[in-house]
Amino acid sequence: PHGTLTVCITGGAGQISYSLLPLIASGEVFGHEQPIELRLLDIKPALEALNGVVMELHDCSFPLLRGIVATDDPMVAFRHADVAVLAGSFPRRPGMERRELLAKNVNIFKAHGHALDQVASKNVKIVVVGNPSNTNALVLSHFAPSIPKGNITALTRLDHNRTVSQVALRTGVSVNDVDGVAIWGNHSATQYPDMTRATAKGELAMPMLGGRKVVAEEIIPCIQKRGAAVLKARGFSSAMSAANAIGDHLRSWLMGDSKIVSMAVASDGSYHVKAGVYFSFPVRCVGGGEYEIVQGIELGEFSRKYVSATTEELFAEREEALSLL
Ligand code: NAX
Secondary structure, three states: OOOOEEEEEEOOOOHHHHHHHHHHHHOOOOOOOOOEEEEEEOOHHHHHHHHHHHHHHHHHOOOOEEEEEEEOOHHHHOOOOOEEEEOOOOOOOOOOOHHHHHHHHHHHHHHHHHHHHHHOOOOOEEEEOOOOHHHHHHHHHHOOOOOOHHHEEEOOHHHHHHHHHHHHHHHOOOHHHEEOOEEEEOOOOOOEEEOOOOEEOOEEOHHHHOHHHHHHHHHHHHHHOHHHHHHHHHOOOOOHHHHHHHHHHHHHHHHOOOOOEEEEEEOOOHHHOOOOOEEEEEEEEEEOOEEEEOOOOOOOHHHHHHHHHHHHHHHHHHHHHHHHO
C-alpha cells in the first residue's frame, strides 16, 4: 500500500500549474495507485485566482486526491513536502534589465530554499521551473544546506522533448523511435540540443537531418528559440508542453526510465564542468530519485564549442547571483 505523497507546486495560480495539476492529480505522473496531497503556494494578490483553481480541483473529483492546501505561506506549503515543483517566479516585464529580474528571483528562491530547508521532508525531490531555472536552483540549494544537492534539479526536459520531436518530424519516424538526444547546459538560448548521437529507428539521424550545416543553422536555433516562438504565436509562454515535461521529468526521476533523458543537476566535474552550477546533462534515471550523469560521451569539436559557451554563461550567471546574495 502507498502512503500519501505530498506534492507542492509554487506559482499555483499560474498557467503551468493549471496544466500540471490534472496530470498529477489523475495519477499520470506518480501512478494510478498513488494517493496525492496537494500544496499550492502563490502570493497574496493571486489567492483569489488560486481559490478558483482549488474549486476546479474539487470539481474534477479525482479519486487519488486526498487533500488540497492553498496558501501564501511557504512554511505551510512546504511542510513535509515529498516533491516540490517550483514554478513561482517573477516574470520579466518589458524593459526590465536582466540583473533586476535576477535580483527579484534570487529573493524568491532564497525564501523558498530557506523554508524547504526548515520544513520539507529531508528526502524532498525538487524541480525548479521558474526562470532563470538553473541559477534559481543554485540559489535554492545555497539556502537549503540540509537538502542534498542531488535532490535539487532544474527542468530541461521540455528542451529535450522539443529535440526528440524535431528529430522525429524531420526524419519521418515516431517519437518512440528516436533515442540518443541530450540537452547540455543552461535552459536559455545558449543551451546545446545535441543530436550528434541521435538515432531514428536505430540509424544515425545526422545524415537524415541534412548534416551538420542544417543542424547548426536551422535545427539547433529552432529548439533554442522555441519558447520565444510559442510566446509570439500564442501571446503566452509554453504551458501545456512545460507541464507535460515536468510530468515526464518527475516520472523518469522517481520511477526510472529505460531511455537516457536530460535534467539540470549539480555539476561534479563531468565533461570539464566544474562543481558549482546546475547544468543539464544526459542522465540515466534508475528510479527512486537516483540518477547518474552519463559518462564517457566523446564530445567532438562541433559539440565542444556549444558546451563551452553555455558553461561560460552559467558561471557568469552564478557570479551575478552570488553578488546579489
Ligand atoms: P505565470 O506567470 O502564469 O505564473 C507564475 C505564478 O507564480 C503566478 O501565479 C505568480 O503569482 C506566482 N508567483 C510569483 N511570485 C511567487 C512567489 N514568491 N511565491 C509563489 N508564487 C509566486 O507563469 P507560468 O507560465 O506558469 O511560468 C512559470 C515559470 O516557468 C516562469 O518563470 C517561466 O519563465 C518558467 N518556464 C520555464 C520553463 C523551463 O523549461 N524551465 C519552460 C516554461 C516556462 O517558460
